[in-house]
Amino acid sequence: MEQRRDSLAAGVRKDDVYYFKHPAYILSYASCVGKKEGEGPLGHCFDVVGKDDHFGQETWEQAEKVMVQTSLQGAVQKVRLDPGEVGCVLGGDLLNQCVSTSFAVRDFHSRFFGLYGACSTMAESLILGSVLISSGLEGKVLCTASSHFCSAERQYRLPLQYGGQRTPTAQWTATASGSVLLTANGNGRVAVTRAMAGRIYDPGVTDAANMGAAMAQAAFETLRGYFATTQEDPGSYDLIVTGDLAAVGRDIVLELAKEEGIDFKGKYTDCGLLLFDREAQDVHAGASGCGCSAAVLCGYILPEMERGNLRRVLFCGTGALLSPLTTSQGESIPGICHLVCLEVM
């Protein structure tokens, strides 16, 4: 262990996969969600569930900022740390200029790396946070992502008051925030042992109400590349979960996998299908948003790993890298998928 195996010690990369020699351990995590998310199948899992989606604020954007603050502070307070003991925060959200995260971190006052990975942001922040930890440059890092249904609707689609109809492929942006506190030491804890940053794939989908389809190829390509490099298959994992492909995107991933001869053996699902009861909660294809995978990770997956019910998990954040403007200019929707391998050590 004392010996340097090569001149650069944080880890090695094979193809697109980072193997961390010094994994980043998950010391703590917290989630904060809205009322509808609290009424869903995972409602009992979250640390804070809002009575409404206002969180005591006058605007939806300020409400989202409060959710980010709540999950950041929650992760820190659970382990009785002072925010000053956190080296840096990495994260972002869906709002223009990622303002809910920036304004939340303003009050937190640690060093800050703003990220934009659309709904893949939670996985992106875990990768870069793990790199900072494994490199020895940081001792404690907070990774965060959030979204809010109401701030997203008026920014990406229409004001809520308009009452626009939703198509069957549409997804419901989660009102949710999740924050994960990474640290260098943590025997017995869950750790980020490997990661794979995604490449952008664009299958040519132009319907912004069908983002699951736009992101599905990126998710599949990341998973295919990961299994090829690691020479593992889905059977090596207890759970393989994408971020927010929901029903349409999930089905495309299953179809692509079948064509490729990859058998998920029932291990694969999507956070966008876990967060809501699709029938009872009228969310059409399922959930979406940066906060969807962030809150499902912090509310459900990590607790299940700590309870020993899951030991190896592939957490795959999926992002649709569009803006309303690019869609209105006729552009298709590029997708990306960042993968994080979580293991109980």
Next chain:
Amino acid sequence: MEQRRDSLAAGVRKDDVYYFKHPAYILSYASCVGKKEGEGPLGHCFDVVGKDDHFGQETWEQAEKVMVQTSLQGAVQKVRLDPGEVGCVLGGDLLNQCVSTSFAVRDFHSRFFGLYGACSTMAESLILGSVLISSGLEGKVLCTASSHFCSAERQYRLPLQYGGQRTPTAQWTATASGSVLLTANGNGRVAVTRAMAGRIYDPGVTDAANMGAAMAQAAFETLRGYFATTQEDPGSYDLIVTGDLAAVGRDIVLELAKEEGIDFKGKYTDCGLLLFDREAQDVHAGASGCGCSAAVLCGYILPEMERGNLRRVLFCGTGALLSPLTTSQGESIPGICHLVCLEVM
């Protein structure tokens, strides 16, 4: 445990400063700017100067995308690499959802970490890119940032056709893109030897036409912290340059430094003052935008370092973490400043 990690680490952190044991070397870089930038004092420095700001495209956003592609490809082509030999791209821009970068990288097809640091993005990408290189996880990384006057004006302020008046403190968003190719080996080259991610400071400025004032405190605090930690002073550097504080912000930094007893000894300037001739080009306080510091770095600073005219430079990206919505909701403007220490090795 801490000692073992330190001996294996890619670098060490003291206070807020990363010291890279294995610096990231700058293998190549390229810039692409608009017509007005080409007519400025640095006009002869840039690799590509547009005949107009359209770059052959129908929309300003597509024009910005082409600029990003041009600088990414330029950096790679100068050293006769294939884009496939680049491990990943880190970068972003000012557009909602950072679409000019995402769409440019879609065609580049390397792994991608999307960043949002407002106008500090070039420095943020250099820090995280250097961490990836120094950790041994990546061998070649592209760092990029861009902005476009016309896409920024209509998004942040008013459509160009409106012909709105500009206040004296207003800055002119640069139509510019810069990309830097980092690598693990490069004796004799310029290297990123240290870096310091910024904290957010908010002096309470609410005027979105005075962003230099909003960012100045963050710039000063980063520099003050850096000098305190390294026990150096401005005399140790040939140039200390902030990203886009322009005249108003630069003067505030000088004033804060004077109060603190920091003497810049004439070594300090700002990219927003270098890019344009303020009088002749009618840009009021000076230039701004992610592309301002990116293009000044790639067009002027790095070539001057390679020529031996500058040997040690502090490159400090400054970002105003607002959105038009937060300003209209009465919020003040948080600022951040990420610092990168560049040295000829």
